[in-house]
Each structure stands twice: as structure tokens, then as C-alpha cells.
Amino acid sequence: MERSQSWTFLTFGRSGATVADGLLGPRRERDSDAWSGQRGQLQEVADTVDRRQIDVLLISIGGNDLGFSTTLEEMVLTGATVFSIGKQKSEVEFEEAIADRLKSLRANMLRMKADIEVTLKPLHVLLTEYPANPFGDSAGNAREGCEIFSTGANVSPALYDLLHIDKQEAARIERVGMRLNKTLREIAAEFGWGFVSGIAYAFEGHGYCTEKRYYVQARESLGIQGDTQGTLHPNIEGCKRIGERIALAVRNLYTDSVRPVDRTIRANRGTTR
Incomplete structure (x- = not known):
């Protein structure tokens, strides 16, 4: 290129x-x-x-299919927790619910693949990885939430029960993020699509509650756009890291000299750092 x-x-x-x-x-x-x-x-x-050729179709999808609540409004109005499954669910029930949603995601993506091949016919398709550990600390370990998600949040007791993220839930979020990325990688391989990896790795140590975070906090969202719908989305630095991985993946499609380093986060932390 x-x-x-x-x-x-x-x-x-x-x-x-x-x-x-x-x-x-x-x-x-x-x-x-x-x-x-x-x-x-x-x-x-x-x-x-219209009839113009698409060189690269970039797709980022899957988080909302698993029920990841991206706005505080949804959490408050619907009583949903981060994955809309409920704090009262056991680990087994939680894992079964996520497995069902991943199965549904695969089925819907098969429909999407057929639609893309008929209507768009791009030369290349790239599916992106997700940041997997939004509530990790600076060392990448699961931690209790902060700000609006913390025990010190200045909200009513009812809202506290809905918004508070404890360490167990933070660990759940990371596990689901890793399972989602594994599923997306498998789907990309099955479909003959490219997979933009390294995003989860780039975000490790830069969680929502860290000093050098890559996520928009609720108060920042309010200041930037007047609502909370930007909460937990990547901030400017986070977008830069995602952009770097996407640019590398696109260059790799058009040159033999650039090969992206695949640093997939594994369960045994420390093997990829």
C-alpha cells in the first residue's frame, strides 16, 4: 500500500x-x-x-448481542446489570445464558455473511476484536468499579444495586469479553475474513478506573455530549490504539512486508506481556 x-x-x-x-x-x-x-x-x-467496489469492509459487532449495556439509561430504566442477566444468577446460570447468546450470535452472523456476499461483495472483510477487561486495574487484574460504578457513588440505594460493579462482576465481564473474542476469531476464520487482533492486549492496564484509562467515564460523557451514552466507550487514547491495530491489519492486506503481531490475551495472565 x-x-x-x-x-x-x-x-x-x-x-x-x-x-x-x-x-x-x-x-x-x-x-x-x-x-x-x-x-x-x-x-x-x-x-x-452503489456500484463502487469496497476494498475493505470493517465490522465491529457482538458486544450488544451478548447484552452488554452501553448506557446507564438502560441499566436504570430496565433494571439490567452489565450483561442484562441479573446479579442473582449463579455462575452456572450465567455461563449458560452467555453460551446461548454466543450461539445466537453465530447464527445471525451467518445471515449477515450471506447478505454481505449478495449486496456488497467487498474484496476484504475485517472483523475486530473487543477490549476484554474494562474494569481491570493497572496490572490487568479485575477490580471493583469506581465513579458511578463504585460503593462511593452518590446515588440512591436502588440505583446503587443496579450500577455497582463488584470484583466478581468485573471478573465475569473479562471472562465474557475473552469468550466473545474467541468466538469472533473462530467466525472470521470460518468465513474467510480477516481478524483484527491485539486490541484486548493494547487495553490491558488501561481500565475504566485507572489513571491512564482508555474508556470514557460517565462524568466525562456528560461533559462531552450532555448524556451518559458515551460511558465505557473508548476515549481518544483508546480509539488511537484500536486505529493502530486496524491500520496494521489493512496494510497487511496490501503488502507482504508487514505482519501484525498476534497477542491474544490468554487465561494465564503474564504469558503475553
């Missing part, structure tokens, strides 16, 4: 999207996509590019 080459980058991301509600079709909740004529993202891409 020559420096003199010109690339056009178009983004079609939508907050809270899942494969079924957001990519294949519109988000159904509260007519969220009325502005787009109730089109899913894939149809919006097709309508925008």
Missing part, C-alpha cells in the same frame, strides 16, 4: 446495534433508525456506495 494512494473512509456505526437490529435491519427500539428510512447498516452501505 503506497503512501500516495488515496482512500475513502465511510463510517456507518450506530450505538447499541446488534447483528439483527442494526446491521441486517433497523434498530427496532423507539424507531431509532427512522432518520435512515428504517434501513439497517448494510443496506445503508449498499445504497451509499
Whole structure:
């Protein structure tokens, strides 16, 4: 890939999207996509590019399919915990619920693959990894939440029960993040797609509660956009790290001299650092 080459980058991301509600079709909740004529993202891409060739289709999906609540509003209004499964569930029940959602994700992504091959026909498809440990400390170990997710949060007792993240839940979140990334990697290999790895590794030690965090905190979201919907999304530094991994993966598609280093986070922490 020559420096003199010109690339056009178009983004079609939508907050809270899942494969079924957001990519294949519109988000159904509260007519969220009325502005787009109730089109899913894939149809919006097709309508925008028309007959032009797509060199690389970049897809980041899966977290919301597992029920990861990305807004405080959802947690408060629906009584959901981070994965909308409930604090009262046992470990076995929790793992079974996540397994069912991963199975559903695979099925929906098969539908998405068929749609992409018929309507978009990109030269390459890249599926991205997720940061896996948002509540890890500076050493990457699970810790209790802070700020709005902490025991010291200035909220009512009812909200505390909904928002508080204890160490056990933080560890659950990390395990689910690792399982999601493993599933996405397997799907990419099965579909013949590329997989953007190294994102989880890049975020290790930069959790929501660390000094050098890569996540937007609730108070920062309020200051930036006037609501809490940016909470737990990557901040500027986090986006830079994700962008670096994506750029490396794209360059790898067009040159034989650049090979991204695969540093997948393993359960035995310390083997990849």
C-alpha cells in the first residue's frame, strides 16, 4: 500500500446495534433508525456506495448481542446489570445464558455473511476484536468499579444495586469479553475474513478506573455530549490504539512486508506481556 494512494473512509456505526437490529435491519427500539428510512447498516452501505467496489469492509459487532449495556439509561430504566442477566444468577446460570447468546450470535452472523456476499461483495472483510477487561486495574487484574460504578457513588440505594460493579462482576465481564473474542476469531476464520487482533492486549492496564484509562467515564460523557451514552466507550487514547491495530491489519492486506503481531490475551495472565 503506497503512501500516495488515496482512500475513502465511510463510517456507518450506530450505538447499541446488534447483528439483527442494526446491521441486517433497523434498530427496532423507539424507531431509532427512522432518520435512515428504517434501513439497517448494510443496506445503508449498499445504497451509499452503489456500484463502487469496497476494498475493505470493517465490522465491529457482538458486544450488544451478548447484552452488554452501553448506557446507564438502560441499566436504570430496565433494571439490567452489565450483561442484562441479573446479579442473582449463579455462575452456572450465567455461563449458560452467555453460551446461548454466543450461539445466537453465530447464527445471525451467518445471515449477515450471506447478505454481505449478495449486496456488497467487498474484496476484504475485517472483523475486530473487543477490549476484554474494562474494569481491570493497572496490572490487568479485575477490580471493583469506581465513579458511578463504585460503593462511593452518590446515588440512591436502588440505583446503587443496579450500577455497582463488584470484583466478581468485573471478573465475569473479562471472562465474557475473552469468550466473545474467541468466538469472533473462530467466525472470521470460518468465513474467510480477516481478524483484527491485539486490541484486548493494547487495553490491558488501561481500565475504566485507572489513571491512564482508555474508556470514557460517565462524568466525562456528560461533559462531552450532555448524556451518559458515551460511558465505557473508548476515549481518544483508546480509539488511537484500536486505529493502530486496524491500520496494521489493512496494510497487511496490501503488502507482504508487514505482519501484525498476534497477542491474544490468554487465561494465564503474564504469558503475553
